[in-house]
Amino acid sequence: MIQITSSIAIDESEIQEEFIRSSGPGGQNVNKVATTVQLRFDVANSPSIPDEVRERLISLARSRITEDGMLIINARRFRTQGRNRQDAIERLAELIRRAAEKPRSRRKTRPTLTSKMRRLDGKHYRAEKKKLRQRVQSPDE
Numbered sequence: 001m002i003q004i005t006s007s008i009a010i011d012e013s014e015i016q017e018e019f020i021r022s023s024g025p026g027g028q029n030v031n032k033v034a035t036t037v038q039l040r041f042d043v044a045n046s047p048s049i050p051d052e053v054r055e056r057l058i059s060l061a062r063s064r065i066t067e068d069g070m071l072i073i074n075a076r077r078f079r080t081q082g083r084n085r086q087d088a089i090e091r092l093a094e095l096i097r098r099a100a101e102k103p104r105s106r107r108k109t110r111p112t113l114t115s116k117m118r119r120l121d122g123k124h125y126r127a128e129k130k131k132l133r134q135r136v137q138s139p140d141e
Contacts, residue, residue, distance in 0.1 A: 002089060004096045010048045015089070016040040019081055036076040039088040044069020049096070057099035071095075 002010045019034040043049065043057055043065060058065055065071050073095075075088035111119075 004093050035081050037084040037088045039073040041071045043071045053100050060099050
């Protein structure tokens with residue numbers, strides 16, 4: 001079990017990992033060892049995630065989710081399989097944690113009288129500045 005929050009835990013059987021050859025640091029080792037981890041997590045059908053968190057997770061990770069609801073995370077930051085595997089799981093957990101936070105509802109506010117006056121003063125100042133840029137009319141015209 002991977003504990004995400006106090007109420008959300010994911011069973012490790014829900015996560016599929018595939019190791020593929022990586023680009024990046026590693027020298028000759030990079031051509032021989034499959035160190036990149038491609039983690040797959042079925043967001044759409046996971047029983048561990050509540051519906052409201054699932055919806056937020058899908059909207060949060062829109063570019064990394066396939067059409068059938070599979071979240072794909074590629075981890076290739078490190079040179080070893082173990083550290084990349086741990087990195088992928090941490091990134092999945094952080095993504096779910098962010099989706100588990102309820103967004104604060106927006107409170108409607110009204111501009112204060114002072115802020116309205118400040119805005120209008122700025123508009124008058126800019127209008128006056130532009131008026132001064134115009135050509136000066138001579139009295140005989």
